[in-house]
Amino acid sequence: MKKLMLSTAAFAMMAGMAMAQDVVRLGTEGAYPPWNFINDAGEVDGFERELGDELCTRAELNCEWVTNDWDSIIPNLVSGNYDAIIAGMSITDERDQVIDFTQNYTPPDPSAYLGMSEDVDVTGGVIAAQTGTIQAGYVAESGATLVEFATPEETIAAVRNGEADAVLADKSFLAPVAAEDADLMFVGEDVPLGGGVGMGVRESDGELRETFDAAIQSMKDDGSLNEMIKKWEVSSTFE
CATH class of the missing domain: 3.40.190.10 (Periplasmic binding protein-like II)
Incomplete structure (x- = not known):
């Protein structure tokens, strides 16, 4: 370059x-x-x-x-x-x-979906994202149901407690979370944004x-x- x-x-x-x-x-x-x-x-x-x-x-x-x-x-x-x-x-x-x-x-850092099941429907399910992020904008236009939260931690909690099927966020943020919690896994394809x-x-x-x-x-x-x-x-x- x-x-x-x-x-x-x-x-x-x-x-x-x-x-x-x-x-x-x-x-x-x-x-x-x-x-x-x-x-x-x-x-x-x-x-x-x-x-x-x-x-x-x-x-x-x-x-x-x-x-x-x-x-x-x-x-x-x-x-x-x-x-x-x-x-x-x-x-x-x-x-x-x-x-x-x-x-x-x-x-650009790829965005990724994190859920608790490999069967999550990322295009038609309930997806959590932090308010005011490019991920929230993407979910809103994807056909999935968007639920927004003020903080990143709340988006992860929403998946764990069943409020959302998955969260969409920067993969670099989600990777350590997935590594520390065996119940959480990446689902669907990465999404290039921004x-x-x-x-x-x-x-x-x-x-x-x-x-x-x-x-x-x-x-x-x-x-x-x-x-x-x-x-x-x-x-x-x-x-």
């Missing part, structure tokens, strides 16, 4: 512009392992914590982390509660009408978007982003 090589001078210039902000606040959900979660010390952890910290270091930004419920994560970015979303958010045309995205920092995962910023913050774009590109160019993806097993790697 051809890569865009940014000069050191251009990268430094964009980082300098972003430094006009004393603190850049990064908003995440904190409930979607291995992408982001709260560890035993009560701190944001996971792939996106490590990634966000590295991007801020490369861009010479002073960053702090903020957690926010998924269903209001875009409105609270727009209203100024934080400056960027880094929360396993897939890039979609619908979201891009409200906020801007950086380039993707992971390729354009990869990127950082969301306000449409008025073009300079900040360009700064993070440059930092993401530098990690792609030196291979460190692929190594981080492999470490956390959140996605396939970039070619």
Whole structure:
């Protein structure tokens, strides 16, 4: 794959512009392992914590982390509660009408169905998904009956307690759940959705978007982003 090589001078210039902000606040959900979660010390952890910290270091930004419920994560970015979303958010045309995205920092991650029986009808049954996700939108148009929940954990619980026949979510999120529970299994075919995962910023913050774009590109160019993806097993790697 051809890569865009940014000069050191251009990268430094964009980082300098972003430094006009004393603190850049990064908003995440904190409930979607291995992408982001709260560890035993009560701190944001996971792939996106490590990634966000590295991007801020490369861009010479002073960053702090903020957690926010998924269903209001875009409105609270727009209203100024934080400056960027880094929360396993897939890039979609619908979201891009409200906020801007950086380039993707992971390729599209396949979505998958998880149920308690191999006989689940994923096209006509009751399928759980987290509210406001690309999976919920897909289920709503698939012919299946959609039941939405505010958190990822609630979608899994719905399958376990019989409220739903299966859940549709990122396969990287579901794989550890399936590995730890012998009653749960992948069913049906994987579903390719979205354009990869990127950082969301306000449409008025073009300079900040360009700064993070440059930092993401530098990690792609030196291979460190692929190594981080492999470490956390959140996605396939970039070619």
